[in-house]
Amino acid sequence: MSSVAIVGAGFIGMASAAWLMRDGHRVTLFDPSGIGQGASFGNAGTFAHYACIPVNNPSVFRDLPRFLMSNDSPFRLRWGYLPHLAPWLARFMMSSLPRRYEASAGALAALLGRAQEDYAPLLADAELANFVRLRECLYLYSNAASFDSARPALDLRKKLGVAFDVLGADDIRTLEPALAPIFARGVLFTDSWHFSDPQGFLQTLYERLAAQGLALERSKVSAVQPSADGATLTVGGTARRFDHVVIATGARSAEFASQCGDKVPLDTERGYHVRYPGASQLISRPVGWAERGFYMTPMTDGLRVAGTVELAGFSETRNRSLVDLLTFSSKRALPALGTPDSDWLGFRPTLPDGVPVLGYSSASERIVYAFGHQHLGLTLAGVSGRIVADLVARRTPPLDLTRYGATRFR
Ligand SMILES: Cc1cc2nc3c(=O)[nH]c(=O)nc-3n(C[C@H](O)[C@H](O)[C@H](O)COP(=O)(O)OP(=O)(O)OC[C@H]3O[C@@H](n4cnc5c(N)ncnc54)[C@H](O)[C@@H]3O)c2cc1C
Known part of the structure; x- marks a missing residue:
């Protein structure tokens, strides 16, 4: 050997x-x-076999200008990094054109279609399998118009074999009663799961x-x-x-x-998390908020609120406004939350397609x-x-x- x-x-x-x-x-x-x-170390912990829609998709042409100008956007660009990022960004925009994006979605779906089966050797014993929480992921829209604009992506997911149920406001409250009544639509991705402690x-x-x-x-x-x-x-x-x-x-x-x-x-999409100790009982499954770009995942050491995308290279300096956005938005979604005790910055490895x-x-x-x-x-x-x-x-x-x-x- x-x-x-x-x-x-x-x-x-x-x-x-x-x-x-x-x-x-x-x-x-x-x-x-x-x-x-x-x-x-600090990701949202979700086994997201449904996530075949890459960030480079046609909605960026509609959403990017608004995201870049808005203070409560989960998508940020550090302008000083733009000269370095420009070639990546140009390729990213090209990859968001419909035909190229569908090719990327197809390539991801092919991998995702094997993702569960090929995890088996990693979960080979009871102690490892014990980190897995078998609960579906709930993805929410506070605004019916955002849900409507996500329809084409949902249709493509369905075409690529992803199973999900569409929920209304009452279904969402029934599933997760601690959520504030601010969510108009939800998508429940069946067969997904999450880790209680990824690291x-x-x-x-x-x-x-x-x-x-x-x-x-x-x-x-x-x-x-x-x-x-x-x-x-x-x-x-x-x-x-x-x-x-x-x-x-x-x-x-x-x-x-x-x-x-x-x-x-290769560049990086930076992402953040904040942790609320002792708050993981508030929800029973990972809950994502589409417009705010994050997931709240119940984990062993507390509720982890993870997400956002920041194009700003490898500097270790944290963008406090994104940490604040995660904190403010998660408390808006789950009013019973207290105060986070830590935050984290991580560097997603991302090719423009x-x-x-x-x-x-x-x-x-x-x-x-x-x-x-x-x-x-x-x-x-x-x-x-x-x-x-x-x-x-x-x-x-x-x-x-x-x-x-x-x-x-x-
Ligand atoms: C906020 C956030 C939420 C996320 N949520 C999810 C999620 O819910 N589900 C999901 O599937 N993914 C999620 N991700 C993405 C996921 O975390 C990453 O895709 C994944 O961690 C990448 O793993 P990796 O092993 O390629 O890289 P890393 O985990 O970054 O590991 C790379 C390793 O290489 C080491 N290294 C670097 N340079 C050298 C060197 N010169 N010599 C030796 N070692 C070196 C580093 O120390 C590091 O440990 C999320 C990411 C973020 C930031």
Whole structure:
């Protein structure tokens, strides 16, 4: 069996480790932050198999100007970042044209269609499965007009096989009585579920795999390059050779791709969460608020309110107005909420067409890419890990990977 290095220990790296170890490989993870400390740490925790509509969709032409000008918009752009972002943004707008967006939605739906089945090896024992909460996700619209404008996207979801029920105001109150009576329409996505503690799940998965031989090195990788019958990583100035390398560094993957001859327009959609300790009993399932761009998810350590999109690069400086928006809006939705005790900023890895990169690098088939999972990295972890393992083993993956290749941006 082969030696495989995985760079990055988020949902994608960990799922890749689980699948690769099933094949009997000797796997080493590299991550200076440890397990699940990147975007995977603070997400909304939802297994969103229904989320095949990418952010790049025709509604951006209608909504973007209003979003960029409004103070209570969940979508922000830091103007100082615009010169850097412009090429990404131009591609993003092009990807929002109807035919291209439908192609992205189709590519996502194909992955999402396998997402549940391919999660199975990650939930292999009772303690891991215990992190799963089997409750459908409720997505709400406070304004009937916004629901009407979401109709075409719902129709496309249906066409792509997503099951859901449309609810009125009374149905919503019956399902979640603690919600304020401000929601006109809702969509209940059946067959979805959420994690009670996403990082806790990854840590437990790591402990399981470590007991079977998975190694973790808390070191930053600075370079990757192909070498004879394998690939070499530069770690702390030292060259380390492996038979295969997997690049799963989320939003930080573009530089590694560039070292392998692939110029990928990867940027980040920043997102935030606030936590309300002791408030997870207020709702019984994840509840999203469409116009405000967030989910409220009951978790072990409290109610997590996670979402928003900010195009502002990798600066660690938080936009307090987005944290305030999450706080204000969640209290409007759930009047019994108290005061949040913490907030968090994470960096979603996003390509302008909203489709992840899964495939071999141009430099060598010994280097496999798995990054760019935007709002869906938790959901797509299982299928991505499975594809990584298939590529390493040179098995035929369950999907044609052409539309997920890094070379699509040439
Ligand atoms: C607010 C918010 C809500 C979200 N909600 C959901 C949701 O409900 N459902 C869902 O499916 N997805 C959701 N997501 C998206 C999801 O969290 C991401 O898509 C996913 O975490 C990406 O996983 P990853 O493993 O690719 O990246 P990450 O989790 O970011 O992991 C990458 C890792 O690479 C490491 N790394 C970086 N550079 C190096 C280097 N040079 N050497 C070694 N290691 C390195 C980092 O330390 C990091 O740990 C949400 C995201 C946000 C921000």
